Amino acid sequence: MSQKQTKLRQSLPAKGDSGRGCFHCGEPCADGSFLLEGKPFCCFGCQTVFSLLRENGLEQFYQLQSAPGTRIRAASAAAKWAFLDDPVVAEKLLDYADHAQAKVTLHLPAIHCVACVWLLENLFKLHPGVGKSQVNFARREAAITFSPGKIKFSELAALLASIGYEPQFTLGGTEKAKPSPLAKKTWLQIGLAAFGFGNIMLMSLPFYFGLDTFNGPWFKALAGWLGLAMTLPVVAFSASDFWRTAWFSLRQRRLTMEVPIALGLAAIYLSSVWEVLSRRGPGYCDSLCGLIFFLLCGRLFQKKTYDRLTFDRDYKGFFPLSVMRKTVAGEEAVAISRLLVGDKIILRNGELLPADARLVGGEAYMDYSFVTGESEPVVCEAVRHLYAGGRQVGGAIEVETVKPVAQSYLATLWNHEAFRKNRDHDLDSLTNRYSQRFTKLVIGVALATEVFWIFADAPKALKAFTSVLIVACPCALALAAPLTHGTAQRILARRKIFLKNALVIEHMAEVDTIVLDKTGTLTTAGAGGVAFQSAKCEVQSAELSVEEGAWIASLARHSTHPNSVRIAKALGAANLPVAGFKESPGCGIEGEIAGHKILLGSRAWLEQCGVAAREDARPTSGSAVCVAIDGSLRGAFALENSLRPEVAQLLSQLGDRFELALLSGDNEREAVRFKKLFGERALLKFNQSPADKLNFVRELQSRGRKVMMVGDGLNDAGALKQAEVGVAVVEQIGIFSPASDVILDAAELPRLARVLEFSRQGARVVRAGFVISAVYNLVGVSIAAAGLLAPIVCAILMPLSSATVVAFACGATAWLGRRLQVDKLPVEGSVRHNLQPSAFNLQPIAKEAA
């Protein structure tokens, strides 16, 4: 029953369920021992913060958002922050300091909601020494003024840590986080362009209304020269990015979309100079400044949208991965996003280190191939610093994290070169090739227009030429795909379906064949019984002795394979030292405990290792894991497999649309059962080694199929990488499998059909976006080529087309995402219902257990 409960809890949103969870942080409360004013707390730390805030009249914190806090660890030692009182360190960190007051900007990664902003800006109520504090939400920073006479820097840090906002210092490299000068520059560029635009237009009013004859030629000259003077800084500073990118692409002998824009701007400015010098007129400076202004506005809008997407990805789209955390009571699975600095975690064979850590126990062989590309494991001594992204090879080790988990860093690793699929139709290069051809075409059309108008109506030539160049900019075309995919990725991440990058959506839409792994994917680990069947042998007893059980459990706990996990769980919490642990993927594990060599794995593998097998020790149903002690077969564990709920429904949904195949490392015992589930057309293959799975996927691809491989990432990593889309299904403890494109929380597996449908609709949205921007361009270019469009109108039309496409892409995808959400509601509702007061849910679960 406890398993059932943890599973249900896991599928609940971690926060916001203040009815049951901790009133402060929303985490589930283990027992009812922490109660204050009828409000439950998960630990003493959270309760302390609550009473501290209450005493200081800051209860509003809890009204702004339910369970807004972060889990408080045991009071952090003040000594930890003592280094901040060192004048040398303080000087580096403080923005400003004199004898009366000091100002510091602290990075507080825990900031995540409105309530955080409010609490931190009311920090002065907690301590008289604190003055004004101001939060920058996007950067997760707080600028705090304090008087060093009343509160020491170290005390301030301790105060923040005590209410859950532990400051993070990056000593060494970048002492003071530098405000990004880029954003400031963008604003200044826009401001200057607007200044030029407005003022030159004001002076040009007489010309617009045909009043120039009224003012005489001297006014024309004056307006022209003033306009040129004001345009010069706009062209030099505001448009500097256009010049730079165009220059870069020309130097690399490539035509990007920036080139025609730069060409158009240069043409307008030079013709204006020529007109003024030759006293023909005031030039087109007003149009030019307006053009640059609108182009920059479009850029800013685009950048803001991108920023919002990346912000959501880095802070909200958590990897649905967890690790084993060591607690006083034992071990518990904890999501890596909830991992705190100083936590002790256990890393088993193949598991990835989510944060920088220090080795506490065990022998570490870290495989840093994700980080460096070197696949040779590095042997680490106890004192060595272990870097995030390393993967333990061999037995389990215990480490203590020294840095917070960096989700964005893990995402970068996932996208590492080494795991990129070798596809010839890489979309990146496709866009590039496309833009090359497009740019050539645009310049060609512009030149043809120019030549035509020179002969037909010379004064119109320049206007038409620049109009074509400006209006044809395919920004909207370039925006449609990344924005749609980005929004879709964000929506899926909220549903615990994590995509490697936005392009995966596109590949998912093309899938026509789905290959599923059995163990750990369709069947669930942890449910169903584990029974031991002894091999018939004269000297051994039928049951495992306590000692033997302890040996096997100690060995099994080093592996993350679902079967090992179940056996370890069934045999108890023994933890004897294991020497020479080795895991052969798809086969089994071996190691030496108390002088006995123990093998645990498939029958075929044991036979290969020289263990004589007998036919009689074969379980009747489920998978069998054989065990050999000191070279002789001891018996087998029969593990009953239970299908994940709703798998039958999922398979029938998928079967309508896709070709299905099942690959299993197990033998054919359950063939009949799966034949029924998969239908007649599906291909079922048993006794598959990791290499067989890979070859099977290759074979399908050679027949032109687009394959999606769904597995647990343990012994099908090769197949996951080979497939067009590799989906790793993770449950509680997930091995981070960089070969996969999608990490899917096991609870979401039944929704796979909906997700595939969603990706297909996403691809349709992209195509619709293409059509919209193509229509804009086609209409725009044809009117411009006819000489009917002033460059300034083009400059307005262009950002407008971008805005339309952006709004359409984000809006349509979000709407589709909402439909995805609606689909889920009834299920979520029933889970919630089960989890209500514990007195009520005892009964139904007890019934199920019976």
Added chain:
Amino acid sequence: MSVVIILIVASLAVALLFLAGFVWAVRSGQYEDTLTPSLRVLAEDPAQTKQNPISETKSSNQ
């Protein structure tokens, strides 16, 4: 029509003044964070405005 010259000079002077003001605003970091103020306003409530004088004096003391 030479009054136009005076008008142009005056309007340019005013515009330059505004440009200088804008440059100052950007440089002093007013465009740094456009997100937090939108959240801050949500947290304001009548109960809190009563205590505002305290925060006012506190910050002006600094």
